[in-house]
Amino acid sequence: MILLDRVTKIYGKSSTPALDRVSLHVEPKEFVIVVGQSGAGKSTLLKLLTREERQTNGKIIIGGIDYDKLKDKNIPLLRRKIGVVFQDFKLLPNRTVFENVAFALEIVGMSSHEIKHTVPKVLDIVNLKGKENSMPRELSGGERQRVAIARAIVRQPKILIADEPTGNLDPKHAWDVIAVLEKINRFGTTVLLTTHNQEIVNKLKRRVVTIQRGKIVSDRAHASYKL
Amino acid sequence: MYRKWITFWRIVRTGVINFFRNASLAIAAMAVMVVTLSIILLSLVVNTTLSGTIKQITDKIDVSVYLKDEVTANERREFIQKLETLPNVASTKYLSKEEALEAYRQENINNPDLLTAINQTDNPLPATIRIKPKDLDRVQEIQTFLNQEENKVLQAEEPSYSGDRKEAIDKISHAANVLQRVGIAGIILFAVISVLIIFNTIQMAIFNRRDEISIMRLLGANTWYIRGPFVVETIMYGIISGLISILLIKSLFIASSGPLEASSLGLLDITYAQRYFNDHFWILLFAQIGIGVIIGAGSSIIATRRYLKFKAPKK
Numbered sequence: 104m105i106l107l108d109r110v111t112k113i114y115g116k117s118s119t120p121a122l123d124r125v126s127l128h129v130e131p132k133e134f135v136i137v138v139g140q141s142g143a144g145k146s147t148l149l150k151l152l153t154r155e156e157r158q159t160n161g162k163i164i165i166g167g168i169d170y171d172k173l174k175d176k177n178i179p180l181l182r183r184k185i186g187v188v189f190q191d192f193k194l195l196p197n198r199t200v201f202e203n204v205a206f207a208l209e210i211v212g213m214s215s216h217e218i219k220h221t222v223p224k225v226l227d228i229v230n231l232k233g234k235e236n237s238m239p240r241e242l243s244g245g246e247r248q249r250v251a252i253a254r255a256i257v258r259q260p261k262i263l264i265a266d267e268p269t270g271n272l273d274p275k276h277a278w279d280v281i282a283v284l285e286k287i288n289r290f291g292t293t294v295l296l297t298t299h300n301q302e303i304v305n306k307l308k309r310r311v312v313t314i315q316r317g318k319i320v321s322d323r324a325h326a327s328y329k330l
Numbered sequence: 331m332y333r334k335w336i337t338f339w340r341i342v343r344t345g346v347i348n349f350f351r352n353a354s355l356a357i358a359a360m361a362v363m364v365v366t367l368s369i370i371l372l373s374l375v376v377n378t379t380l381s382g383t384i385k386q387i388t389d390k391i392d393v394s395v396y397l398k399d400e401v402t403a404n405e406r407r408e409f410i411q412k413l414e415t416l417p418n419v420a421s422t423k424y425l426s427k428e429e430a431l432e433a434y435r436q437e438n439i440n441n442p443d444l445l446t447a448i449n450q451t452d453n454p455l456p457a458t459i460r461i462k463p464k465d466l467d468r469v470q471e472i473q474t475f476l477n478q479e480e481n482k483v484l485q486a487e488e489p490s491y492s493g494d495r496k497e498a499i500d501k502i503s504h505a506a507n508v509l510q511r512v513g514i515a516g517i518i519l520f521a522v523i524s525v526l527i528i529f530n531t532i533q534m535a536i537f538n539r540r541d542e543i544s545i546m547r548l549l550g551a552n553t554w555y556i557r558g559p560f561v562v563e564t565i566m567y568g569i570i571s572g573l574i575s576i577l578l579i580k581s582l583f584i585a586s587s588g589p590l591e592a593s594s595l596g597l598l599d600i601t602y603a604q605r606y607f608n609d610h611f612w613i614l615l616f617a618q619i620g621i622g623v624i625i626g627a628g629s630s631i632i633a634t635r636r637y638l639k640f641k642a643p644k645k
Contacts, residue, residue: 154640155548194545197352211550214332
């Protein structure tokens with residue numbers, strides 16, 4: 104599903120690479136946790152996957168798409184196949200909660216009828232019932248995070264990338280979010296989760312990839328995590 | 331097909347919604363557009379009025395040729411025929427001695443002393459041919475023709491363009507040319523400045539929302555799905571600004587019609603300007619809206635381009 108082969112990313116004229124010959128293979132339906140301190144290269148890794156950045160060297164193939172052969176005009180099609188929960192939410196500030204989630208469906212041309220049917224269901228999953236008409240600025244950090252998650256999963260993507268989705272949440276809500284991720288993983292979505300939260304890593308008992316200074320230093324199934 | 335329609339409808343709807351949600355930006359951008367469109371419209375009306383006034387003045391200018399009393403009807407006809415073949419002659423008008431006298435009386439109706447004096451003598455006025463030149467700059471050609479020996483013998487005195495009057499004709503035609511050129515240059519200059527100002531305003535409005543554009547990009551929206559609503563929004567700016575600017579000028583004319591009716595401010599004939607504006611109201615209205623829409627849509631297409639780029643250069 105996700106294949107990185109000796110991928111290196113060097114920003115500008117920097118001498119130290121942000122990612123250094125990283126190889127990673129994620130099977131379909133797998134649930135992978137990426138851990139590492141801030142600045143280790145997690146965000147760069149995710150940006151390469153969404154094609155926000157291009158690798159300096161190496162090969163990236165996701166869902167059968169070779170990133171070297173991907174034309175600019177096809178980037179939107181790629182991004183529609185990947186659901187992303189951004190660390191800074193990236194909600195549209197001038198649109199309501201409902202419209203933010205609906206946007207993901209509008210751009211693929213789904214009918215209004217289907218959208219009206221689908222969006223409330225997803226908002227229900229992330230516990231945002233009754234907030235449909237709120238603007239993002241009226242929401243708490245945790246609520247915004249959940250809107251972002253709703254938007255990422257509403258298209259039922261084959262791959263879901265979640266960048267610190269529990270970062271702004273209290274433990275109870277954090278577990279709610281993790282429960283949502285596990286649920287859609289059970290439905291067949293490949294999940295790539297980055298987190299700092301040791302407790303979550305240890306309780307999930309999933310494959311853990313640790314990145315340090317741009318390199319993968321460990322890749323273990325059912326691993327626990329210590330900082 | 332259905333998908334295309336639904337997408338088109340969504341783009342339009344989003345544009346309209348954004349217009350109202352970004353009301354403060356919309357008002358700022360439209361204010362600039364209204365001012366600049368009004369200035370363009372005003373300068374257009376002023377320039378047309380100036381040209382009209384100048385044309386009215388120059389239309390009254392002619393060259394008068396005075397014939398000797400002994401010129402026969404045949405000689406006269408031949409002479410007029412030759413005159414009319416000259417390329418710069420628009421028309422000729424022949425006034426017999428009696429008609430010339432009558433015209434003279436009409437022109438001096440307020441001067442009874444002069445009229446009494448002229449009544450006491452035998453008609454002293456010569457028969458006259460009034461020549462209207464096509465181009466005031468080329469009156470010289472007519473002069474050359476009149477100065478030829480065979481034509482000179484027919485004339486009682488020097489034609490009336492010579493001397494002071496010739497200078498006046500030259501000055502007016504020169505001034506007319508300069509004014510028209512200055513007017514056209516002014517309109518072009520205003521138009522260019524206006525376009526730049528409107529473009530900058532819209533660019534700033536879009537700069538404020540660049541994050542929105544990049545978010546939509548990350549979610550996989552197509553270029554036109556992102557850009558479309560901005561274009562719809564700026565088209566609305568154009569339509570509304572065009573309407574407001576034309577209504578503004580219209581009410582300006584209505585307000586000024588009372589005190590300024592039939593009066594002239596130097597070369598600027600308000601009545602003429604008003605008539606021109608009213609006669610061309612619909613054309614001007616559509617032109618204003620058209621200019622507003624084109625500038626608005628063009629600006630938003632150019633301004634969104636930089637934020638829509640996939641910034642993924644290799645290395």
